């Protein structure tokens with residue numbers, strides 16, 4: 391019997407350690423490259439994000455989603471030109487062949503003073519004490535920016551590019567946290583998912599799951615099977631979005647995945663979507679400047695999943 395496939399688990403700490411040898415760093419880059427080519431997904435440890443920051447953001451999920459629904463509705467993403475804020479239960483349809491997603495969510499981006507456009511504007515903060523929401527969220531957001539930068543470096547190095555190709559792409563980057571709450575499923579309809587089948591829209595996603603609360607499934611085409619991803623404290627799941635697949639001509643894959651809440655009770659998770667500079671075209675290949683910008687691509691997919699325009 392062939393062993394069951396699993397998403398590779400990679401310790402990236404040698405890459406982050408200034409005193410590690412070039413060989414040790416290259417080994418990490420090679421492992422990341424191989425996971426992105428075969429699965430489009432990896433699990434990472436040794437990532438440098440403090441445990442308190444991870445626990446803090448998961449606690450914010452409970453704090454936010456426990457608020458009365460009227461209070462959450464006041465923060466609807468539909469009120470915000472930048473589309474920050476609250477997604478009510480069953481508001482998003484990630485798979486149009488399935489039922490609406492059995493989840494609620496809350497988007498937080500970089501705090502801007504005024505509305506600049508899609509994904510770039512002020513956040514809609516709930517009325518909660520600074521220390522119980524905005525402060526831990528902001529701290530976590532900044533850790534994600536640092537992690538994204540390191541991951542992107544490994545991705546470009548894996549394809550033989552110098553790190554400098556990232557210079558303009560990582561300038562003023564758009565990045566969004568999404569707090570997610572999956573209640574226990576009440577429907578037994580086989581078309582009901584917590585999150586329907588989809589690929590992520592942007593560049594890379596860094597996903598934090600509530601430890602022990604499983605639900606993420608990744609489609610592995612060679613075996614035509616869904617791989618169940620474990621949920622282990624201090625381990626991130628990283629995946630490539632559509633843009634990276636397009637920019638690398640498929641060398642790194644953007645893989646279909648979905649969520650079925652297997653926890654038996656509430657499940658919280660926090661994906662962080664790193665999109666990069668919104669006017670970028672192809673940071674992996676400066677000669678390929680055809681096609682859409684990051685903003686055009688992400689906006690189209692986002693709007694379609696919420697039935698906006």
Ligand SMILES: O=C(O)CCC(=O)C(=O)O
Pocket residue numbers: 568570585590597599605606647648649659660661
């Ligand atoms: O909650 C999860 O485990 C994954 C969520 C996801 O795939 C997404 O929000 O794009």
Ligand SMILES: [Fe+2]
Pocket residue numbers: 588589590647
């Ligand atoms: Fe996703």
